[in-house]
Amino acid sequence: MRLPFITYLTGAFMLASAATALAENTGDGYGFLNIPTSSHVFALGGNNITIIDADVTLADQNPALIGPELDKQVAVNYMYYMSSGNFAGVRYGMGAGEHSAWAIGMRYLNYGSFDGYDEFGTPTGTFTPSDLVFEGTYSRDISARWRGGVNFKMAYSSYEQYSAFALAADLGVNYYDDERDLSFSVVLKNMGGQVKRFNNRYVRVPFDIQIGYMQAIGTSPFQISITADNLTRWNIPYYDYKDEGTGDLLHEKRSFFSNLFRHLIFGIQFEPSEKFYAALAYNYKTHSDMSAFHSSFFSGFSLGAGFRTRGFSVGASYAMPHKSASSLMINLSCSIGELL
Numbered sequence: 142m143r144l145p146f147i148t149y150l151t152g153a154f155m156l157a158s159a160a161t162a163l164a165e166n167t168g169d170g171y172g173f174l175n176i177p178t179s180s181h182v183f184a185l186g187g188n189n190i191t192i193i194d195a196d197v198t199l200a201d202q203n204p205a206l207i208g209p210e211l212d213k214q215v216a217v218n219y220m221y222y223m224s225s226g227n228f229a230g231v232r233y234g235m236g237a238g239e240h241s242a243w244a245i246g247m248r249y250l251n252y253g254s255f256d257g258y259d260e261f262g263t264p265t266g267t268f269t270p271s272d273l274v275f276e277g278t279y280s281r282d283i284s285a286r287w288r289g290g291v292n293f294k295m296a297y298s299s300y301e302q303y304s305a306f307a308l309a310a311d312l313g314v315n316y317y318d319d320e321r322d323l324s325f326s327v328v329l330k331n332m333g334g335q336v337k338r339f340n341n342r343y344v345r346v347p348f349d350i351q352i353g354y355m356q357a358i359g360t361s362p363f364q365i366s367i368t369a370d371n372l373t374r375w376n377i378p379y380y381d382y383k384d385e386g387t388g389d390l391l392h393e394k395r396s397f398f399s400n401l402f403r404h405l406i407f408g409i410q411f412e413p414s415e416k417f418y419a420a421l422a423y424n425y426k427t428h429s430d431m432s433a434f435h436s437s438f439f440s441g442f443s444l445g446a447g448f449r450t451r452g453f454s455v456g457a458s459y460a461m462p463h464k465s466a467s468s469l470m471i472n473l474s475c476s477i478g479e480l481l
Contacts, residue, residue, distance in 0.1 A: 170346070171296055171335075172347055173274075177202060184443055184456075187406070195212070196216070196474065198216050198218060198232055200290075201311075203311070204312075205314050206326075213235045215474065221470075233246070240282040245278070249272070253269065274297075275295045276292060286316055292310065293309075307333060324355040326351075327351070327352050329348075329350055330349045349372065350373055353367070354368075355410075365410075366422075369404050372404065379395075417449075420444065427441045427462055437461065441462075442461070444460075445457055
């Protein structure tokens with residue numbers, strides 16, 4: 142069974158890469174597909190594909206992170222995002238035999254009220270842009286340490302009188318060595334495309350290749366994590382203000398080390414037992430993206446904690462991307478099987 146899975150993984154990578162390279166006259170969209178539903182992930186920089194935990198909300202990061210250890214788990218999440226966004230979701234998952242698991246989920250993203258105008262500047266009233274995502278996940282153990290999974294997504298967007306629909310899938314593998322507490326993952330994320338357009342312009346889903354590593358520091362309760370994303374392109378320039386005597390102007394900034402660190406997210410986690418964790422991370426890309434908007438020292442940092450009792454778990458995380466706006470995420474989950 143291993144060879145067909147690896148062959149399929151390689152083939153999917155080649156097809157997705159070709160589709161990305163051949164796309165013309167298109168733009169990237171559907172960035173909301175990359176917003177995590179796990180407060181644990183949000184605490185570790187907003188993107189982490191290597192967390193080992195019996196948590197169904199990890200399915201949207203890497204479908205290979207869920208497995209038969211799920212015991213009829215239902216989870217809800219809420220995120221207050223940058224002063225006006227309100228995102229919520231629900232997900233259910235359970236083991237399927239000794240080597241498989243499945244999950245289904247839905248998330249709704251509301252961005253607040255906006256004033257609408259036509260092409261002549263005439264007010265057309267207020268509107269509330271929103272996105273709705275339905276997901277289905279399946280994973281299976283490949284061997285004692287390898288697991289693979291796939292996550293299918295249907296995304297519907299409604300922005301004033303415009304609407305669009307897209308299909309996408311994530312394909313991931315995870316290697317976990319419990320003796321060394323080492324986790325390694327590779328994910329092909331958001332493979333797919335737009336089915337219904339907003340207008341005549343085609344918008345791509347944000348296809349990405351991601352690699353992640355997480356391991357305990359010796360025998361201590363601390364773990365370090367490094368996640369590399371946006372691996373489909375090397376150059377990711379950003380903009381900063383530069384005063385040249387004529388006022389603040391936006392200037393493009395790019396360099397080797399800037400590009401390198403904009404691909405990496407660093408995190409550290411304290412986990413003295415399976416019942417508690419505390420995490421802190423730094424995402425340089427978030428910090429540099431906000432530099433054009435006068436970011437603060439705390440831009441790019443995120444932190445969070447979670448604890449578990451019999452059958453129940455709760456997690457919360459916080460980040461301050463901008464000095465005038467912050468984000469808070471909360472997760473609640475219940476493992477029904479443990480309560481019965």
